[in-house]
Amino acid sequence: MxxxxxxxxxxxxxxxxxxxxxxxxxxxxxIEGLSRALLMELLDxxxxxxxxxxxxxxxVPLLRGKTVLNLFFEASTRTRTxxxxxxxxxxxxxxxxxxxxxxxxxxxxxxxxxxxxxxxQVDMFVVRHAESGAAHFIARHVAPHVSVLNAxxxxxxxxxQALLDVFTIRRHKPDFSSLCVAIVGDILHSRVARSQIxxxxxxxxxxxxxxAPRSLLPASVECLGVRVFEDIRQxxxxxxxxxxxxxxxxxxxxxxxxxxxxxxxxxxxSAERLALAKPDCMVMHPGPVNRGxxxxxxxxxxxxxxxxxxxxxxxxxxxxxxxxxxxxMAGGEA
Amino acid sequence: MTNPPVFDVPALLExxxxxxxxxxxxxxxxxxxxxxHTGGVWVAQHLxxxxxxxxxxxxxxxxxxxDDFSHMGLHPQVRPSQLPFEVDxxxxxxxxxxxxxxxxxxxxxxxxxxxxxxxxxxxxxxxARDGRELPIEAQVVGTQIQLxxxxxxxxxxxxxxxxxxxxxxxAAD
Numbered sequence: 075m076x077x078x079x080x081x082x083x084x085x086x087x088x089x090x091x092x093x094x095x096x097x098x099x100x101x102x103x104x105i106e107g108l109s110r111a112l113l114m115e116l117l118d119x120x121x122x123x124x125x126x127x128x129x130x131x132x133x134v135p136l137l138r139g140k141t142v143l144n145l146f147f148e149a150s151t152r153t154r155t156x157x158x159x160x161x162x163x164x165x166x167x168x169x170x171x172x173x174x175x176x177x178x179x180x181x182x183x184x185x186x187x188x189x190x191x192x193x194x195q196v197d198m199f200v201v202r203h204a205e206s207g208a209a210h211f212i213a214r215h216v217a218p219h220v221s222v223l224n225a226x227x228x229x230x231x232x233x234x235q236a237l238l239d240v241f242t243i244r245r246h247k248p249d250f251s252s253l254c255v256a257i258v259g260d261i262l263h264s265r266v267a268r269s270q271i272x273x274x275x276x277x278x279x280x281x282x283x284x285x286a287p288r289s290l291l292p293a294s295v296e297c298l299g300v301r302v303f304e305d306i307r308q309x310x311x312x313x314x315x316x317x318x319x320x321x322x323x324x325x326x327x328x329x330x331x332x333x334x335x336x337x338x339x340x341x342x343x344s345a346e347r348l349a350l351a352k353p354d355c356m357v358m359h360p361g362p363v364n365r366g367x368x369x370x371x372x373x374x375x376x377x378x379x380x381x382x383x384x385x386x387x388x389x390x391x392x393x394x395x396x397x398x399x400x401x402x403m404a405g406g407e408a
Numbered sequence: 409m410t411n412p413p414v415f416d417v418p419a420l421l422e423x424x425x426x427x428x429x430x431x432x433x434x435x436x437x438x439x440x441x442x443x444x445h446t447g448g449v450w451v452a453q454h455l456x457x458x459x460x461x462x463x464x465x466x467x468x469x470x471x472x473x474x475d476d477f478s479h480m481g482l483h484p485q486v487r488p489s490q491l492p493f494e495v496d497x498x499x500x501x502x503x504x505x506x507x508x509x510x511x512x513x514x515x516x517x518x519x520x521x522x523x524x525x526x527x528x529x530x531x532x533x534x535x536a537r538d539g540r541e542l543p544i545e546a547q548v549v550g551t552q553i554q555l556x557x558x559x560x561x562x563x564x565x566x567x568x569x570x571x572x573x574x575x576x577x578x579a580a581d
Contacts, residue, residue: 118485122469125488130495131522134472136482397472401481 098402120394137166160392206230236269259319285309420550442466447505473515495524510542
């Protein structure tokens with residue numbers, strides 16, 4: 075299967091599904107196909123919300139009376155918590171529903187779940203699911219008043235993570251055209267990497283690299299608009315930003331890798347390897363961090379790391395996405 | 409058609425700063441000033457300079473506090489609010505360009521109180537026109553005017569500041 079363009083169990087991924095007739099966000103399912111102007115609008119709005127998170131009362135009344143439902147079919151701490159905080163800081167009511175991971179939870183049973191939740195007058199579903207295409211499937215079938223926000227579907231997309239990553243990069247290095255960004259590690263299983271690559275390319279990033287062993291690269295990864303490096307030293311050389319990815323052991327079929335220790339030896343981000351990049355290179359990681367597997371503790375906690383800033387920025391970025399979607403729903407006479 | 413009124417903005421600002429200077433004398437502690445984006449910030453910048461206030465000017469964008477979000481959606485350009493001083497126990501001068509329905513000031517007060525509990529808030533506006541929909545009035549006013557429902561007054565700037573009278577069909581810019 076061509077993993078760069080997954081053909082999920084839930085059917086085709088219609089790119090236009092997430093935009094309304096005026097080109098505004100109706101759902102957020104993937105970064106792919108979004109315009110540069112829309113990405114910039116999201117990032118600028120997020121910058122405004124960053125101020126809210128520094129106030130004494132970290133709350134604005136924008137989504138008062140709206141109900142956001144976190145529908146998580148797969149484990150998550152950071153993403154679910156920051157979505158919950160984002161919704162609460164917008165004064166929305168938030169429900170969290172964790173549905174145990176099960177490959178049987180799809181098709182008819184998922185639709186049944188959906189109908190029941192819609193009947194509770196919910197305005198937005200934030201969906202995480204282990205199957206690629208789950209958020210699209212839900213967006214295709216929800217009632218017209220409900221918006222869907224993809225919080226990660228299988229290997230396909232994790233759009234808000236990519237947005238918070240480019241938001242974090244932009245705060246430190248605003249000119250994307252001059253940047254070299256190296257994404258290192260388990261690209262194959264990473265929906266985060268796919269969304270990051272789309273976002274970085276839409277924003278006109280000078281060079282986007284993927285640095286990984288062939289066994290952890292999707293078959294046609296070059297089609298996404300990246301340079302592939304199978305040598306970590308070359309891949310990190312003169313990078314402005316390094317994004318390390320979590321080694322996703324739970325998604326791995328056996329045989330892709332010998333051991334975690336060996337992965338670290340060949341692909342882990344150590345202080346010595348970080349020195350190959352530019353002196354002011356930013357170190358990023360979407361979390362959760364496997365210390366001593368894809369990144370050394372001293373790098374993860376070091377002065378070049380913005381890993382915790384990414385978490386903080388995730389709240390403002392998710393507030394921006396939610397309010398822009400709810401805003402276009404509100405103003406949508408068409 | 410009658411001739412449109414001509415506003416001497418520098419003279420109005422001078423008059424406002426004199427009125428504010430008198431009020432400030434009665435404050436036990438020096439006040440801080442907050443301008444509401446965008447026109448209010450322009451007016452506040454002038455007043456802040458004329459009064460020689462120590463604390464840096466605060467900026468407020470009330471987009472997240474508007475009462476028409478559920479009809480209009482989010483304002484396309486929201487600038488971050490910045491209040492570079494403690495709001496708790498602070499005497500505040502809130503500045504806007506035009507006071508009309510009072511809804512902007514309602515939103516601004518709500519936002520200010522999310523930063524803290526000010527000792528007092530004084531409202532200063534360049535123009536107070538008729539048409540209030542809320543029990544809100546300014547303590548310091550550059551000029552009071554009466555307009556038809558179809559007329560709007562708009563501050564153009566930042567330099568020079570100029571008040572423009574528009575009728576509704578022209579106001580949609």
